[in-house]
Structures are given as structure tokens and as C-alpha cells.
Amino acid sequence: MGESSGEGGIHLAGVSKRFRTRQGETLALDALDLDVPEGEFLAVVGPSGCGKSTLLRLVAGLMPASSGSVQVFGRDVAGPVTELGIVFQQPVLLDWRDVLGNVLFQAGIRGLSEAAFRDRALALLRQVGLEDFADRYPHELSGGMRQRASIARALLHDPPLLLMDEPFGALDALTREQMRLDLEALWMRSRKTVLFITHSVDEAVLLADRVAVMSPRPGRIERLLQVDLPRPRGLAARRDPRFIAAVEEVTALFLARGVLHGAET
Ligand SMILES: Nc1ncnc2c1ncn2[C@@H]1O[C@H](COP(=O)(O)OP(=O)(O)OP(=O)(O)O)[C@@H](O)[C@H]1O
Ligand SMILES: [Mg+2]
Incomplete structure (x- = not known):
């Protein structure tokens, strides 16, 4: 219990987050475990409201977990983590x-x-x-x-750590594709540890070393998928059978959880 990853990256063990509001309690995250080794590009996909932004805020130390352990670069997170850059879901300028x-x-x-x-x-x-x-x-x-x-x-x-919450969500499709290519190039040059949150299964698979699929609220990591596509993935990766298989695997999981429906074929 409480064992440290002992090195860099992000280490979450048994992390729960409960919000108390006038309407009652919301359990946003429930006993979530996640390890992101230093230098990995991890994408998180999950339905709206499953706790993705909450997860990012806990890692950044912008709010405390209700229980469990959050470590960044081998240290317990007790307040805002300074050695990171954050791109929020809404640009805050x-x-x-x-x-x-x-x-x-x-x-x-x-x-x-x-x-x-x-x-x-x-x-x-x-x-x-x-x-x-x-x-x-x-x-x-x-x-x-x-x-x-x-x-x-x-x-x-x-x-050394980049936290991105739906950074391309507000972009048009063409800019979004360009930003993805640019981000991959930048990551290949710098090998930062990246936690990248997105609603787009395609984007997650195209960018990440691993994709974490979250369950509907209360959020947990339901599956971790290794993406074995060579880099740079560019535009051609969309036609790669490994890309198609990974997207289908995530989509099947969402169908099984009722996150997607009406498209059973
Ligand atoms: N500060 C807060 N106070 C109360 N409830 C909150 C707070 N922040 C988040 N929640 C609740 O926690 C749950 C998870 O919210 P969160 O913003 O993490 O979801 P999300 O996965 O990022 O969703 P989206 O994909 O729509 O951005 C939601 O039910 C939300 O209402
Ligand atoms: Mg969010």
C-alpha cells in the first residue's frame, strides 16, 4: 500500500474525488489508478462528465483528492505543481x-x-x-x-510535464489536424510527459503511446490500450490497420457502456 513509483512521471493510486454541492454529493472519480511513465504521451478519452478535467486538476495540484495518492515526479502533490504547463479546456487569457x-x-x-x-x-x-x-x-x-x-x-x-484538456476542441477540423501534427513533432523533439484529454478517439489513438479509456461517472480507468504505430504518424496512420483496430476497440467499449448507442452493426 502507498508504494511510490519511485521515479518520474505521474502516479495515481486509489484516487477518489467527491464534490459537495447544495444539491448533494457527486462522486467524480472512484478509486482511480493510473501510472504515466516519464516521457510518455498518454491520452485520456471518456464521456462528458466522467471526471477527465477533475483528473487533470488533481494532477496539477489545483485541488486535493478526497482520498488516495497523487504523485508527480516522485513527490506527493500537496499544492500547485510548478514544473508543468497546462492548456485548459477553455483558453484562459x-x-x-x-x-x-x-x-x-x-x-x-x-x-x-x-x-x-x-x-x-x-x-x-x-x-x-x-x-x-x-x-x-x-x-x-x-x-x-x-x-x-x-x-x-x-x-x-x-x-517537463504538459497537461492538455481538450486543447483542440474548439478548433475547426483542418486546424485541429495541423495542431495534432505539430504537437506530435514537438513531442518527438522534447519527449515531455503528456497527459492529453480528448473526446476524440481518433485524436487519442493518433497522438498517444497509450490511450486510457474512462468509464462514465464515477470515472475510473476502464482500459489502457498500447498504440503501436510508428512515428511520426502523420496523415497516413489513419489508414493503418492498427489505427483502425485501436479505434474500433475503444468504440466497442463505449458501445458496451451505453456511452454510444444506436449504431450497433
Ligand atoms: N468544482 C466542482 N464542484 C462540483 N461538482 C463538480 C466540480 N467540478 C466538476 N464537478 C462534477 O464532477 C463531474 C466530473 O466533471 P469533469 O469536469 O471532471 O468532467 P469531464 O470528464 O471533464 O467532462 P467534459 O468532457 O464535459 O469536459 C461532473 O459531474 C461535474 O458536475
Ligand atoms: Mg472536462
Whole structure:
């Protein structure tokens, strides 16, 4: 009991999260176990409300678990974890700062010199295709552009852990595909530990080393799927029989749980 993974990555053991509201109690996560080794790209898929964002917030130390153990890089999480970058489901940008200022805010809140990170911030904006928008304000951006700005912000301090909550959810299909290709390229260069939450089974399989499938609430990890597709996966992976088999396996699980229905064939 309570054994530590003893090394890097994310280690969750018997993690439950209960919310108390005026309407009563919600058990969001129930005795969830999950290990993400250092350098792995893990995708989490699951139905709406199953506790995915809750899981991410517990790993980030933004709120405490009701019970169980949460460790990041071998240490118990007792407050906000600093060596990470987070992309939230809704891009959280400061209205009064331009795009460059928003990206640099990551340095500011860490007590680092924003001026020292300026070149890196501009390079990241170029990477996410926002080089011409550095001096625009959030209200002047499309939803997809705001989300790309928040991805650049999450990467500014080159964190070893990246937590992404539906980062491409608000993007159009084409941008989404491009962002996926870019994220894979970036990950291949840096080998960060990534916890990537998505509703898209395709996206999970295309990006991840392993896919964790969550059950409907209370969320648990129902299945862990190894994805043995060579990288870079690019566009061709969609036609690979291993891609198709993995997507079918997850889809079958959702059908069996009633998360998907009406398509039994
Ligand atoms: N701060 C909170 N207070 C009360 N209940 C909460 C809180 N945060 C989440 N919940 C509840 O916990 C459950 C899981 O929520 P969570 O946001 O983790 O789901 P999710 O899997 O991220 O869903 P989605 O895919 O729609 O984003 C839901 O029933 C939600 O109502
Ligand atoms: Mg969520």
C-alpha cells in the first residue's frame, strides 16, 4: 500500500474525488489508478462528465483528492505543481494583455524576467502560427487562435510535464489536424510527459503511446490500450490497420457502456 513509483512521471493510486454541492454529493472519480511513465504521451478519452478535467486538476495540484495518492515526479502533490504547463479546456487569457504579453505571463507568474523570454515567446508564436498576432488582444482573436496562444503560453518555460484538456476542441477540423501534427513533432523533439484529454478517439489513438479509456461517472480507468504505430504518424496512420483496430476497440467499449448507442452493426 502507498508504494511510490519511485521515479518520474505521474502516479495515481486509489484516487477518489467527491464534490459537495447544495444539491448533494457527486462522486467524480472512484478509486482511480493510473501510472504515466516519464516521457510518455498518454491520452485520456471518456464521456462528458466522467471526471477527465477533475483528473487533470488533481494532477496539477489545483485541488486535493478526497482520498488516495497523487504523485508527480516522485513527490506527493500537496499544492500547485510548478514544473508543468497546462492548456485548459477553455483558453484562459488576460483581456488586458496582448498575445505576446499573455504568453510571457507564464514567466511573470514564476518570478522570471519576461524580457529574457521574449525571443522564445515569439518563436513559440511562430510555431503555432500566430507570429502576425503577437500584438493583438484576446478579443481580436478567433477561438482557435486563442487556444493556440494558450498552447504557446503552456510551453514557454519548457516544462517537463504538459497537461492538455481538450486543447483542440474548439478548433475547426483542418486546424485541429495541423495542431495534432505539430504537437506530435514537438513531442518527438522534447519527449515531455503528456497527459492529453480528448473526446476524440481518433485524436487519442493518433497522438498517444497509450490511450486510457474512462468509464462514465464515477470515472475510473476502464482500459489502457498500447498504440503501436510508428512515428511520426502523420496523415497516413489513419489508414493503418492498427489505427483502425485501436479505434474500433475503444468504440466497442463505449458501445458496451451505453456511452454510444444506436449504431450497433
Ligand atoms: N468544482 C466542482 N464542484 C462540483 N461538482 C463538480 C466540480 N467540478 C466538476 N464537478 C462534477 O464532477 C463531474 C466530473 O466533471 P469533469 O469536469 O471532471 O468532467 P469531464 O470528464 O471533464 O467532462 P467534459 O468532457 O464535459 O469536459 C461532473 O459531474 C461535474 O458536475
Ligand atoms: Mg472536462
